[in-house]
Amino acid sequence: MKRTIYISKLLSLLVVASLFLVSCESELETEPAQSISTDVALGSEENIKNILIGVYAEIGNDASLGGSSQIMADLLGTVDEVSWNGTFADPREFLNKNILVTNGFVEGAWDNNYETINQANLVIDNISAVESSQEEADRVEGEAKFLRAMAYFDLVRLFAPAFEAGQANTQLGVPLRLQGITDFSQDLDIARSSVADVYNQIISDLNDAYSLLPADNAEFADRYSAQALLARVYFQQxxxxxxxxxxxxxxxxxxxxxxxxxxxxxxxxxxxxxxxxxxxxxxxxxxxxxxxxxxxxxxxxxxxxxxxxxxxxxxxxxxxxxxxxxxxxxxxxxxxxxxxxxxxxxxxxxxxxxxxxxxxxxxxxxxxxxxxxxxxxxxxxxxxxxxxxxxxxxxxxxxxxxxxxxxxxxxxxxxxxxxxQGTIGGLSWNDASLVLPIPQSEMDTNGLMEQNAGY
Structure with a gap:
């Protein structure tokens, strides 16, 4: 996977914030500023909650569920119910069912969803830092798992062949990365998991979220947000x-x-x-x-x-x-x-x-x-x-x-x-042109990545 995008943008800010806060402690209790560790940045409840807010911001970015993912889905889904009148070439490719591997919307959706996933992983990996109460730790973990599931559901439906009810669904899905990345010196190549495995992970996350989240959570995801998304996932299956x-x-x-x-x-x-x-x-x-x-x-x-x-x-x-x-x-x-x-x-x-x-x-x-x-x-x-x-x-x-x-x-x-299993114009539901390509940037940087058929 791309080596440069997955680390949380908020994590970088939190390292800076930690440098400032640590400088207020005695010298004997601090790490040298030039060697501040990721553990420090991820070691406080406040920082973990700030990263969680960043997960919402990432999934709400215009490159993913802030609009682009849904717009791609609706343009792909028809040939005549809407028209594209804009000057941008990328959206027209979805309506025409002729998508390039360099399409900016495609790359944006891929990158942004995996940024969402990495930030959610960082929250889940470091949930022990939320020490104020078990109820609060459950809420934070539940929200992170809900958002991770939503990002994976977006990815597997757009970038992989469709789930087929009653089949093994061993067709290539998307990579499942379930631990946060902070060390980019390691080998980050990763293969695609099967469609079945991706759906199983989504369902597991949503069941966990349902158990962990409160019934009401203001403007954030709650128990019934998770159950509603789970209904959509089961329906798609x-x-x-x-x-x-x-x-x-x-x-x-x-x-x-x-x-x-x-x-x-x-x-x-x-x-x-x-x-x-x-x-x-x-x-x-x-x-x-x-x-x-x-x-x-x-x-x-x-x-x-x-x-x-x-x-x-x-x-x-x-x-x-x-x-x-x-x-x-x-x-x-x-x-x-x-x-x-x-x-x-x-x-x-x-x-x-x-x-x-x-x-x-x-x-x-x-x-x-x-x-x-x-x-x-x-x-x-x-x-x-x-x-x-x-x-x-x-x-x-x-x-x-x-x-x-x-x-x-x-x-x-x-x-x-x-x-x-319908049709769009003269195209069958499983036509290769109705699955987005893996972005060329991902193909260039991930030695284990396999491209979708037709690209």
Whole structure:
């Protein structure tokens, strides 16, 4: 792996901070400033908590879940429902399914997710430094494991062939590095683990996080953030019974509910009733690439680099559906833009209750069960929030369509196509062009790395 990126940016700052703090102690108790050890920087509860804040900042960076990962997924997932109107070449490659190994978005997502993972590893490795209480140590460790799982889930879905339900899933996944790196003089080459092994690690981390985290944790990840992500992971695997049960736990016990109106789920400065996990954005900190690429200039964006096309609007079966009209005409160029991203400093929603209803309903339907709610009742209740008329019956195509109506432009499309083994234009769900290349920079520096097929 790249030798230069994984050490925590915060760790470097913490070494400097430790130098200052140590200088305040007696000479007999201090290490010489020029030889301050990493152990000192990682040896205090305050520093470990500061690194944890850095993990949130890394995963919320615009190169990963601050927008780019979801945008890549949505452009990969269609050929005609959106268009790319921007001047940047890299995003157009996803829509055209012709991605170069030097693509900057690809390299950014890879690097930033592994930076997230390394910082999370440093927290987990040094959790014994959190000594104020066991409850506090559990919280810190639980958040770090949640964030590590989220980063690995992002990586394995984008950079590896899809998980196939009922198969061994021995296809190449992504490297599993589960210990923090601070010594870059060592050999850092590492091979790719299997898709099955990566998913097993993700599930293990999320189960740990669920056990360790409190039920409520302000704006940070809590127990039900972990359970919601676990529901999404099981759903992607086609483990519908487990996905149903995890989603039902969230819906029954988290205290969260659907926002009263569809627009209430978006553009919020603070977490709302529907939010299970968001990335925090203010006018001082945080990234929101959805604004950059989806919004008009007056809303803080580039004028609508990604616009809605008629093929998406044609998915709606009821002209009264509020979600159909939840868009606007850009004053910059007359293009149709989604209204999900109009607040430049709004939080980035990552996990929300609407998705949990869709997971539970489809999983119940596939399993022939009605845990929590009958699937048809649940889908019609979700549609009813947006004033869409009730459906008379369900099938798997209806569920796929309902996910597009509710979750469009939130980073789900390519993953739903792969989970359901569908097609995109003339491409099958397992076409090599729908898997991102390992960045050339990684290939150049990791002697054990294997490139994906087709690159």
């Amino acid at each position: 086609g483990n519908y019974a487990a996905a149903r049960d995890a989603a039902d736990d969230v819906l029954t016990n988290s205290g969260h509910a659907l926002a009263a109106s569809f627009d209430g789920a978006f553009n919020n400065d603070a977490d709302g009733v529907e939010d299970l996990f968001t990335l925090q954005v203010t006018n001082q900190s945080g990234d929101n690439d959805f604004i950059v690429f989806y919004a008009s200039q007056s809303n803080g964006g580039r004028g609508g680099d990604i616009s809605i096309e008629q093929a998406y609007l044609d998915l709606f079966d009821d002209p009264a559906d509020f979600r159909l009209s939840f868009n606007y005409i850009s004053p910059d160029n007359g293009l149709i833009l989604t209204s999900k991203y109009t607040n430049q400093f709004g939080n980035v929603p990552v996990l929300r209750i609407g998705e949990m209803h869709l997971i539970r309903a489809e999983s119940n339907f596939r399993e022939g069960t009605s845990i929590g709610l009958d699937p048809l009742v649940e889908i019609n209740a979700l549609r009813g929030r947006s004033n869409a008329g009730p459906l008379a019956a369900l099938d798997l195509d209806v569920f796929f369509n309902e996910r597009q109506l509710e979750l469009a432009f939130e980073g789900h499309l390519i993953h739903d196509v792969k989970r359901t």
